[in-house]
Amino acid sequence: LLLVLLIALGVFFHPMTLRFISKQLVYADRIHFSDIAFVPRFGEDKDGELYLAGLEELRRGNVKGLWVEEYNILELSVIDILKKMARQRGLKDDLIKGVKLPEIEPEKSKVLTELARKAGIKKIVVLVPEYASRRYRILLGNLAEKEPIFLVNPIRVKFFTQEKWW
Numbered sequence: 001l002l003l004v005l006l007i008a009l010g011v012f013f014h015p016m017t018l019r020f021i022s023k024q025l026v027y028a029d030r031i032h033f034s035d036i037a038f039v040p041r042f043g044e045d046k047d048g049e050l051y052l053a054g055l056e057e058l059r060r061g062n063v064k065g066l067w068v069e070e071y072n073i074l075e076l077s078v079i080d081i082l083k084k085m086a087r088q089r090g091l092k093d094d095l096i097k098g099v100k101l102p103e104i105e106p107e108k109s110k111v112l113t114e115l116a117r118k119a120g121i122k123k124i125v126v127l128v129p130e131y132a133s134r135r136y137r138i139l140l141g142n143l144a145e146k147e148p149i150f151l152v153n154p155i156r157v158k159f160f161t162q163e164k165w166w
Helices: 002-025 048-058 080-090 107-119 130-141
Strands: 034-039 063-069 096-099 123-131 147-153
Touching: 034 048, 034 147, 048 063, 048 080, 048 123, 048 147, 063 080, 107 130, 123 130, 130 147
Parallel strands: 034 063, 034 123, 063 096, 123 147
Antiparallel strands: none
C-alpha cells in the first residue's frame, strides 16, 4: 500500500517538479545598449532563430555589431549567409563578424573574452536559447575580470517549451 501511495505521489508531482526545474534553467539579465551581440552556435537551432534575433537587435540599434561563432553549412560560411540576410534587411553587412572559437565551452569563453578585450569591447549581449541561459550565465559569470561585461539574453525558440521540455 505504501509503495502504491509513493508511486501515485510521484506521478502526481512529477510534472510540477519538472516545470519548476525548467523555470530554473532560464536566466535573463537586464539588457541595455551594448557594444556587440554574440550568437554562439547551437545545433538545435535549425531555423536560425538566434541569428534572426541577433539581426533584429542590430536593426533596432541596441548593439553596434553582431559577432557569430563561425562554422560552415554545406561549404557555405554562416557569416556569408548572415551578411546576405543583413543586406536584404537594409543593414550594413560589415557590422557582422565571424569568430572562430574552440569546441570546449570554458575555452570558448576565454577566447571570446580575449578577442573582445583586444577589440576594446566593454559590454556583450549573448543571445542563447532559454534552456541554455543559466548555463551561459554561470559560464561567463565565472570570468574574474570586469571587462567585458557579459549580459545573457534568453531567446524563445520553438524547439524548447518550458511546460513540456522533458
